[in-house]
Amino acid sequence: MTKAIQSIPYRRIFFCLFGYVLLSERVVVGDPRAQTVQVMCGRQLEHNSTIFVPNFVATMENISEQMRASGFGVAVSGSGPDINYGLAQCYGDLSLLDCVLCYAEARTILPQCYPYNGGRIFLDGCFMRAENYSFYEEYMGPGDKAVCGNTTRKNSTFTESTRQAVSQAVTSASNNQGYAGVQFTVPGTNESAYVLANCWKTLNASSCRACLENASASVMECLPSSEGRALNTGCFMRYSDTDFLNKDPGNGSSRGSIVIIVVSIASSLVVLGLGVSMGVYIWKRRYIMKKRRGYNDAQKSARTLNDSSLNFKLHGESCHTNVEKIPGRKSGGAL
Incomplete structure (x- = not known):
């Protein structure tokens, strides 16, 4: 993840929204165990950023819907080298509300593996993985x-x-x-x-x-x-x-359902923001590379002209050229 993306406080916004909902609804939850144990990023760079990022975001959105319903989800988006396979699962003792909270945390952390095309994150309450091949x-x-x-x-x-x-x-x-x-x-x-x-x-x-x-x-x-x-x-x-x-992994109250909806929306906004940030970064990187190529081409052209055998002198001075004298002609005479 680039410094530009890391500097945007999307996770802070998410937790502020979540805190507001908890205070307003007075929801009592268990322990989502959303502490990160380990993040493992792949070693292969993504193939095409403009295709990879939308595929990744689409996979996460698809999985989110499944997580809200059952605490487990798999999804596939795209095709070819930019295809994205995803899996997320909460451990069996988490309630559905705790599960959504844990998944929301995982979903905001895993994109840090970009620009690598795969990664997995272990939290104490849930797991998430994304790759460009079927690993199920x-x-x-x-x-x-x-x-x-x-x-x-x-x-x-x-x-x-x-x-x-x-x-x-x-x-x-x-x-x-x-x-x-x-x-x-x-x-x-x-x-x-x-x-x-x-x-x-x-x-x-x-x-x-x-x-x-x-x-x-x-x-x-x-x-x-x-x-x-x-x-x-x-x-x-x-x-x-x-x-x-957690002793009672029940699905929670109706107020808990409200929290699930709000947290899901907030986490979706976080990932959407990360996707937009990735897109801006990609555009800026390509723009800078294009300018660098133009600058390098200009330098190359300058060197070519400088090394040219045509050495023109200005301000009234004559041009020095190697003109072969024709036998029988005087220097300076008409040809």
Whole structure:
């Protein structure tokens, strides 16, 4: 994302609008867990900016409608090298209202991967990805990693309890449409290990289980730290000694529906603004490049004239030319 685009306070406008709605409606929400864990941008530059940007915005708009209805969405816009595939999904314990809030945050951050044509963002409550190819059945990849929280070092009892909780989550999620939230009491203490496991809904059961098993092996390397997250191509896993799970992922009240509508509109305006900013940036970049080409052409022409064999002298001085004398003619005579 360019400095010009980053300087425009679209996200600030969005959160001001959202704050106003919350105050006016007095809506009580859960925890959307909209904290960013990791943004991973692709390495391939977009092919054609004037086509890529509208395709990306159209994909995000299509997904937004699905997220408001079910907390999950996939969409495809365009064709050829500028085609855009998108996926967004909230984790299974989020209410629909919390989901929309989390997605709104992801939607304003992912465009920062521009001018690369792909990227993914892991938040603690949702996931979003966009690419120029169909990635929906991918469940493992070279970018899979664990992110550990080293705030507290736990004892062996917590470590063993966490291993059991993670194993239980893998089994439960594989048999529960890809989602599981587990609380496992640590023996002899008043604390618990909390685990969330979630696959993307585009995966089948076997791919989901394979992803979670790989994620569990990765996240267990964070122990004895008090918290760890596995960021995999097809799934997300988190354990913690703090209860981060939402207990009642209901769809919310009618006032919550009002917030969903307002937040969706606000986030749409944010992305639209980012799209316009991208367009302005592209136009300015091309204009500058065109001027540079003109300047370079002028310099080249000047060098060509300067290096020319025709060396004219002005102010009454004669032109020096190499004229072959004709035999029998005197210098200066008529030909």
